[in-house]
Amino acid sequence: MINYNGNLLAENTPFLDHRNRGLRYGDGLFEAMRALNGKLIFWEDHYLRLMASMRILRMEIPMNFTMEFLEERIMETVEANGLDRAPARVRLTVYRNDGGRYLPESNDISYIIEADPLAEPFYVLDGTPYEVDLYKDFYVNKDMLSNLKTNNKVLNVVGSIFAEENGLQNCLLLNGDKQVVEALNGNIFVVKDGHIKTPPLEHGCLDGILRKKLIAILKKLEEYSFEEGAVSPFELQKADELFITNSVVGIRPVSKYRKKQYHTTVAQDLVGKLNANARLA
Structure with a gap:
């Protein structure tokens, strides 16, 4: 119905x-x-x-x-x-x-x-292989319309087709300045030496609900430092961990970007905190 x-x-x-x-x-x-x-x-x-x-x-x-x-x-x-x-x-x-x-x-x-x-009542970390790459055929605009969850998702559609054709589970989108903005279906977080970074809204990423919730959680945690800042493709190769967030899946760890393999230590820690936050909401 x-x-x-x-x-x-x-x-x-x-x-x-x-x-x-x-x-x-x-x-x-x-x-x-x-x-x-x-x-x-x-x-x-x-x-x-x-x-x-x-x-x-x-x-x-x-x-x-x-x-x-x-x-x-x-x-x-x-x-x-x-x-x-x-x-x-x-x-x-x-x-x-x-x-x-x-x-x-x-x-x-x-x-x-x-x-x-849905299969699971709470957010569960999926540990199956999850490979991503950059999608560079089209770019995200750096403006407020890109922050909105509109029905105009042609970029995400053709990017998803590209991912399937190339044996990928997802793609990362760039803006016109070649900055990493987000994944096809959620926001992206980059982890390096306990420092966590996500692209700012002014770079064109979706103003995601899980992004907002996770930022609020991270700002209260002493064990991590957090930043909203520019993410370059070069940083992806140096990162310890990448994960994608959206309101339905929660946190989705990335296991591989090109030749780089990632662990999931921080994602495992944060998914429990996210579930606790969801239960209190």
């Missing part, structure tokens, strides 16, 4: 057409998050990011679009899919309503909620 503007529909129900602005222009946003036993993980952060992003895109925020209203609609969808007592992946998509070409006829919005099962 999916939720379309508050109405629960079977997944095969036709409810969008060729006029949809998300299809035509990528004129939409989405939040992907975890739900567990009827509770959304880091929901307030996802909600605030969505509201800020809608304002940036000049979308009209409905009066009833409160955090409580959307949470109720999401949990209705989770329950309708039989996932209220299980871990679930939730996607909330918001897009501008039909009408107009580049210039919309209205800034009113519609929304879609989806829920799918």
Whole structure:
């Protein structure tokens, strides 16, 4: 079951057409998050990011679009899919309503909620081999739109195809200054001698929820130093550890970049702290 503007529909129900602005222009946003036993993980952060992003895109925020209203609609969808007592992946998509070409006829919005099962209730560190390389065919723009979780993900799509064609599990994206920005599906963290670094938002990376949570955790830990700073491809070869973060997977360690092999010591330490933070949220 999916939720379309508050109405629960079977997944095969036709409810969008060729006029949809998300299809035509990528004129939409989405939040992907975890739900567990009827509770959304880091929901307030996802909600605030969505509201800020809608304002940036000049979308009209409905009066009833409160955090409580959307949470109720999401949990209705989770329950309708039989996932209220299980871990679930939730996607909330918001897009501008039909009408107009580049210039919309209205800034009113519609929304879609989806829920799918997840294998694990908490963030679990996957220790299987995970090789990455740089994707250099196209680049991320260094601007605020790149910080948003929009429906315009063509770069991530073609990058994912490139990764599969080359036997990779992921790719790292660069901006026009050839700085490492993020992975195809999350933010990137680099570890060297107890110092942890992630690219700053002004370099074009996604303003990720897990990125934000992990930064807050790291700033309280005395055993690590932390920095938001430029990451060059050269640094990847010198790093002790690389890992990718997103709200659904949590922390995903990278095992190999070209000839460089990485360990997972810091990632193993942080995933437990992240789970504790999620339980308290």
